[in-house]
Amino acid sequence: MGHDPVRFGIIGCAGIARKLCRAIALAPNATLHALASRSIEKARSFAAANGLSGAVKLYGSYGDVLDDPLVDAVYLPLPTSLRVAWAVSAARKGKHVLLEKPTAVDAAELDRILEACEASGVQFMDGTMWLHHPRTEKMMEIVSDPGRFGELNSINSMSMFTPSGDFFENNIRVKPDLDSLGALGDLGWYCISAFLWAACYKLPSAVSALPDVTRNSAGVILSCSAVLYWGSAHETAATFHCSFLAHVSMDFAIIGSNGSLHLKDFTIPIEEGSASFEFTPGAKFADLHIGWNVKPERVLVPTELPQEALMIREFASLVQGIRNSGCSPERKWPEISRKTQLVLDAVKKSIDGGCILVHL
Structure with a gap:
């Protein structure tokens, strides 16, 4: 594990979250710190099925991940209709946002997410893996x-x-x-x-x-x-x-x-x-x-590395630059998402x- 890795929280136990758990484990500058589902039983079941470390915090509420002070960034594989609310909440809590695609139901919703990310100075990226x-x-x-x-x-x-x-x-x-x-x-x-x-x-x-x-x-x-x-x-x-x-x-x-x-x-x-x-x-x-x-x-x-791990590595590198060196968020990624x-x-x-x- 790289020095001072970015600590991820995953909100939602969708199938694609299994792939991102592995990607986070493979990326040298990231670690999975927390996982939340709508119930603690679902979170525990997902953790057991995917062999997650006992060090990963398990929560039965999405909001608990956002309230965890050790979480640097969140990955959101929630249904599209739920993404705007939780992505905005994450940004307002100072969490960097990696959001599954499509990013929102429409551009107006995505703009709300991007405005919240910009206001809080956090990095935004969508989960289009092949670009990495x-x-x-x-x-x-x-x-x-x-x-x-x-x-x-x-x-x-x-x-x-x-x-x-x-x-x-x-x-x-x-x-x-x-x-x-x-x-x-x-x-x-x-x-x-x-x-x-x-x-x-x-x-x-x-x-x-x-x-x-x-x-x-x-x-x-x-x-x-x-x-x-x-x-x-x-x-x-x-x-x-x-x-x-x-x-x-x-x-x-x-x-x-x-x-x-x-x-x-x-x-x-x-x-x-x-x-x-x-x-x-x-x-x-x-x-x-x-x-x-x-x-x-x-x-x-x-x-x-697999392309999803390369995506995590790139995202985590940007987060490290913001967190450790006072860099500004990379604007390329939200601009790509908005045009798409x-x-x-x-x-x-x-x-x-x-x-x-x-x-x-």
């Missing part, structure tokens, strides 16, 4: 190289999986009072974040949902698609499809004027210790169109309006 993998940095080296990649032309992404068990009856992601954004919030967030990353976080000029929306009987989105446009004449376009109703797919393709980049696992790498992508530079058809003149280059990027939420809101507005074109 070294593969992402390696891809940006290529995408930002005008000689190798050229001008950005188009982007395409899919984020899908077929749930098992009683997901469609009991999971919070299909309950309108808990996670009303459904597949758009859970999976579409990844696609939108990837598009913004590829566009260097320039907001699109307009978005339009496509007329293939599937909802459950409660009105929650189970599957949808949308197109994002950049430029007054829609010179660049990005298309995504997200769904709870299809075989697992995490495809991402970025097409430039001089090359193209593809990967099949952009949100969760197929292997934990390394991840790859294909880059195809200057491809043309061979004579008679019987092949290509080049083969895709496979770029393999190893990683010393704004685009997600526009897609939702297009869907609710019958696939109208929504300008940003």
Whole structure:
């Protein structure tokens, strides 16, 4: 364990919290100090099932974590509808906030969270893990190289999986009072974040949902698609499809004027210790169109830690800088979250309006 690690409190025992418990244990500058559920029995059950140390404080109330003076930062995997209240409370208590995605029901709620974080001088970050993998940095080296990649032309992404068990009856992601954004919030967030990353976080000029929306009987989105446009004449376009109703797919393709980049696992790498992508530079058809003149280059990027542990390490490093050295919070992360939420809101507005074109 690193010197003076950041002490995390986890509020809520959702399934994703299991992954973050492991990530905190792996990160060299973090430690899990406290865990809370809605009852002490649930907290104890979660701790036992996940082999948590007896040194971890267990609470039967979310508020107890915020009242613990030793907690530096909180991770909030609560349902989307509950995040604004607890994230604001955490910030006002001086706790740094790592918030699951989607960050809020809409940008207005997220603004309340960000305003509370800024007022208290605490760090905010959302839980988009793939942004912290070294593969992402390696891809940006290529995408930002005008000689190798050229001008950005188009982007395409899919984020899908077929749930098992009683997901469609009991999971919070299909309950309108808990996670009303459904597949758009859970999976579409990844696609939108990837598009913004590829566009260097320039907001699109307009978005339009496509007329293939599937909802459950409660009105929650189970599957949808949308197109994002950049430029007054829609010179660049990005298309995504997200769904709870299809075989697992995490495809991402970025097409430039001089090359193209593809990967099949952009949100969760197929292997934990390394991840790859294909880059195809200057491809043309061979004579008679019987092949290509080049083969895709496979770029393999190893990683010393899983991407979720790298996220914890980055977040904890920022918290240490604020806590120990008087640094200011890193503004990049809340800005990324807010732009992602704004685009997600526009897609939702297009869907609710019958696939109208929504300008940003």
